Amino acid sequence: MVNQTVLVTGGTGYLASWIVKGLLEKGYDVRITVRNKADVKKYEHLLHIEKATEGHLSVYEADLLKDGSFNEAAQGCDVVFHTASPFFIAGIKDAKKDLIEPAKKGTQNVLNAVNRARTVRRVVLTSSVAAIYSDNCELKGKTAFTEADWNETSSPSHQPYSFSKTVAEKEAWEMCKKQDKWDLVTINPSFLLGPSLTTRKDSTSISTIVDFLSGKYKSGVPDFSTGYVDVRDVAKAEIAAAFTEDASGRYVLSAGEASLAQIAATLEKCFPGQYPLPRRVVPKFLFWLIAPLFGYSRKVVSRNAGYPLRFNNGKSVGELGMSYKNLEKTLTDQKEQLERDKII
Numbered sequence: 001m002v003n004q005t006v007l008v009t010g011g012t013g014y015l016a017s018w019i020v021k022g023l024l025e026k027g028y029d030v031r032i033t034v035r036n037k038a039d040v041k042k043y044e045h046l047l048h049i050e051k052a053t054e055g056h057l058s059v060y061e062a063d064l065l066k067d068g069s070f071n072e073a074a075q076g077c078d079v080v081f082h083t084a085s086p087f088f089i090a091g092i093k094d095a096k097k098d099l100i101e102p103a104k105k106g107t108q109n110v111l112n113a114v115n116r117a118r119t120v121r122r123v124v125l126t127s128s129v130a131a132i133y134s135d136n137c138e139l140k141g142k143t144a145f146t147e148a149d150w151n152e153t154s155s156p157s158h159q160p161y162s163f164s165k166t167v168a169e170k171e172a173w174e175m176c177k178k179q180d181k182w183d184l185v186t187i188n189p190s191f192l193l194g195p196s197l198t199t200r201k202d203s204t205s206i207s208t209i210v211d212f213l214s215g216k217y218k219s220g221v222p223d224f225s226t227g228y229v230d231v232r233d234v235a236k237a238e239i240a241a242a243f244t245e246d247a248s249g250r251y252v253l254s255a256g257e258a259s260l261a262q263i264a265a266t267l268e269k270c271f272p273g274q275y276p277l278p279r280r281v282v283p284k285f286l287f288w289l290i291a292p293l294f295g296y297s298r299k300v301v302s303r304n305a306g307y308p309l310r311f312n313n314g315k316s317v318g319e320l321g322m323s324y325k326n327l328e329k330t331l332t333d334q335k336e337q338l339e340r341d342k343i344i
Helices: 014-025 045-050 096-117 159-175 203-216 231-243 261-270 284-294 299-304 316-322 328-340
Strands: 005-009 029-034 056-061 079-080 122-126 183-189 189-195 226-232 250-251 256-259
Touching: 005 014, 005 328, 014 029, 014 045, 014 056, 014 231, 029 226, 045 056, 079 096, 079 231, 096 122, 096 159, 096 316, 122 159, 122 231, 122 256, 159 183, 189 328, 203 261, 203 328, 226 231, 231 316, 250 316, 250 328, 256 261, 261 328, 284 299, 284 316
Parallel strands: 005 029, 005 079, 029 056, 079 122, 122 183, 183 250, 189 226
Antiparallel strands: 226 256
16 A cells, blocks of 8 residues: 555645645655646645655646646556645636636546546545535525535536536546546535645635634624534545545535634634634625625625535545544644744
8 A cells, every 4th residue: 555656636735735744644655746846835845744754755747727737647646636726715806717717627637647547546536515515595404415415506607616616526527437447536625724734825724714813804704604624634534535445426524514703703712812803793784785895796695694504424424434623623723833834
């Protein structure tokens, strides 16, 4: 097992870095793709991890939108983790160019490289619960969202990030059906939180907590609820999905659900009086009026504000052996990392 070669696309990302760390610690020969190999600062943290572990790291250059650019990296690999995909949920200017095309075309290009390699036995695709549902109001009539659910209401104009993840995952399943050399497992996490291995702030998961702690929302937050999961737990699940022989299909990963107000209250509980955190919820009708000023459509507010949310994580617990960190642990560790790296 340890002699296997694995590829992680977008290997410098928030989640991908934790996957690479876990693989290197287990002694694997790990390859990552980056857009610019000359920009060593982007993957310097992984080179440091490589020195402290028994694994080996190789860096390849690839572009999600360029067919054939993943061929060299995939050649000779046993497992491919495809994590590279843009993540923006607000203030999107061109959904097709910024989200949908990179997500779908990138998945096609990576899987075409897998087909050409002929050595890959399993692909682990990082999808999202965004491919399972679009809006919180869709939970009505269900106990919880499960792996059997698919997002059927997003579009390029409504919840375009969710649409991009849905399109990309469906494309992966279609391409998987057309061959018999490799199987596909998808990881569908809820909103990722927790410490980063880098000092980058360009991840929505990181910027959200930075915004909370910096006082951006001190006047109040909308009544939005989200699922949450620790990025380190997702990395463990990805590796388990790759090397658990019986793993199959989709896996919802979520430690629980919380409103934005509950996230703020948890931060206040863990760090009392230290940050200008929001203490009130903006009424739905008021946020509906001002939503465009914050990059949200009024349709998103109508279909999400005030609605509860719930995910069933039983399959991941039963088949991948997952256990999940609670919100306090995740936020405490994330805040300490942000402080240690002088991001806040």
